Amino acid sequence: MKSAIFNGSPRGNNSNTKILLTHFQKGLERAGGSVTSIDYLIQEKHLEEQVKHFKEAETIFLAFPLYVDSMPGMVKQFIETIGNFDGSGKKILFLVQSGFPEAVHSMEVKDYLLLLSKRWKMECLGVIVKPGVEGIKIMPEMMTRKLFKKMEFLGNEFVTKGKLDEKDLSKLSGPYKFSKFRLGVFGLMQKTGISNFYWDKNLKKNNAFEKRFDAPYAN
Amino acid sequence: MIQKITIVDGNPDSGKNPLNSFIEELTLALKAGNSHVDIFHLSEKNIKQCIGCWDCWWKTPGVCRFNDDAPETLKSIINSDLVIYSSPMIMGMYSAILKKFHDRTIPLVHPYIKIVEGEYHHKKRYPNYPKMGVLVEPNDSSKEELELVEKIFSRIKLNFHSEVKFFYSINSINPKQLSHEISHL
Numbered sequence: 001m002k003s004a005i006f007n008g009s010p011r012g013n014n015s016n017t018k019i020l021l022t023h024f025q026k027g028l029e030r031a032g033g034s035v036t037s038i039d040y041l042i043q044e045k046h047l048e049e050q051v052k053h054f055k056e057a058e059t060i061f062l063a064f065p066l067y068v069d070s071m072p073g074m075v076k077q078f079i080e081t082i083g084n085f086d087g088s089g090k091k092i093l094f095l096v097q098s099g100f101p102e103a104v105h106s107m108e109v110k111d112y113l114l115l116l117s118k119r120w121k122m123e124c125l126g127v128i129v130k131p132g133v134e135g136i137k138i139m140p141e142m143m144t145r146k147l148f149k150k151m152e153f154l155g156n157e158f159v160t161k162g163k164l165d166e167k168d169l170s171k172l173s174g175p176y177k178f179s180k181f182r183l184g185v186f187g188l189m190q191k192t193g194i195s196n197f198y199w200d201k202n203l204k205k206n207n208a209f210e211k212r213f214d215a216p217y218a219n
Numbered sequence: 220m221i222q223k224i225t226i227v228d229g230n231p232d233s234g235k236n237p238l239n240s241f242i243e244e245l246t247l248a249l250k251a252g253n254s255h256v257d258i259f260h261l262s263e264k265n266i267k268q269c270i271g272c273w274d275c276w277w278k279t280p281g282v283c284r285f286n287d288d289a290p291e292t293l294k295s296i297i298n299s300d301l302v303i304y305s306s307p308m309i310m311g312m313y314s315a316i317l318k319k320f321h322d323r324t325i326p327l328v329h330p331y332i333k334i335v336e337g338e339y340h341h342k343k344r345y346p347n348y349p350k351m352g353v354l355v356e357p358n359d360s361s362k363e364e365l366e367l368v369e370k371i372f373s374r375i376k377l378n379f380h381s382e383v384k385f386f387y388s389i390n391s392i393n394p395k396q397l398s399h400e401i402s403h404l
Contacts, residue, residue, distance in 0.1 A: 010271050011271050042268070065271065067322045069375050072318070073315050073316070073319025074315075076310075076312060077315035077319070079310050080310055080315050084310070084359075100339050105374070111367055112311065115361070115363060115364055116311060119310065177338060183337060186334065187334070190332075195331075196331050199277060199330045199331060202273075202277040203277045206278040211280045212280050213280070215281060215346075216280075217298070218298070218346075219298045
């Protein structure tokens with residue numbers, strides 16, 4: 001199975017999307033699949049080549065982070081550039097990763113991607129939804145290792161089964177919304193301020209902590 | 220009561236077409252009703268893609284690193300009672316230029332999280348947020364695609380502490396009717 005990868009993260013080479021894709025690719029290649037191209041959509045100067053790779057690909061893997069309840073604007077731009085392309089016979093796979101920790105935020109864009117596959121007349125092999133990814137830079141290694149293994153597993157399954165199992169996808173995406181108990185725990189973390197730790201650490205590092213509630217555009 | 224209105228026009232085509240005529244007539248009708256209307260045609264603006272650096276959350280709170288045309292639009296929105304987003308449907312979604320602009324709205328909220336309707340959402344940065352209205356030109360979109368876009372806006376409103384007051388296809392209402400409806404919000 002030959003795949004062309006399109007990384008739709010505005011952070012490009014430094015993206016969490018890239019980290020997840022790398023592990024997926026590892027599993028894919030171990031199972032005998034191959035990646036024919038990896039394009040970073042943020043590099044707009046390569047648009048012509050990106051479109052060519054897209055139109056020639058046997059299997060397309062489009063991955064991006066959730067931005068304001070949908071795909072980043074630059075990914076929408078790419079979709080518009082491709083337009084109502086007839087991709088009959090081609091297959092497509094998606095990854096939507098979000099900073100928000102629950103899957104509920106990504107459900108609409110997932111549905112959009114399914115409709116988009118229909119527009120392109122492509123067979124959709126799955127939409128991988130992975131919430132809570134922004135944390136991977138501060139997660140303990142044990143947790144990231146587990147996540148990377150899961151991505152590798154999906155890469156492998158993609159080649160061996162020719163599609164992704166809904167059960168494995170829902171295991172990866174976790175709960176749609178959190179339980180009352182988990183929300184209660186978050187409430188406690190909020191009271192103690194622990195839930196803001198990541199933000200506060202960076203605000204302080206940038207000498208911006210005192211300004212964190214600034215509202216510069218208020219009249 | 221709705222006094223100040225910001226229209227964010229996401230039509231990439233600035234020529235003569237039904238959506239542009241609708242927005243033009245709507246603006247006139249609203250002004251005739253004594254509303255203050257600011258209109259931003261995104262096709263004429265320079266709006267860079269958000270690069271996810273989070274400077275607006277943890278370096279210069281509330282302010283983006285890019286000093287292009289987005290900040291003046293944000294300033295107008297946050298000081299309005301109503302923001303109207305308008306766009307043609309392109310490939311089953313609102314336009315890329317409107318989406319790029321939406322990506323740039325995150326300086327309006329705070330990085331801290333709170334629970335809203337049992338979900339994680341960002342806290343307010345400002346005491347008040349405008350109500351939202353959406354106008355789309357359906358073009359070749361299916362019923363499913365239109366419904367989905369409406370759903371996406373009902374998620375956007377959760378993150379922006381707002382409510383969607385209307386979602387219309389320009390084929391289902393005329394500018395005068397809409398202006399009248401807005402005056403009763």
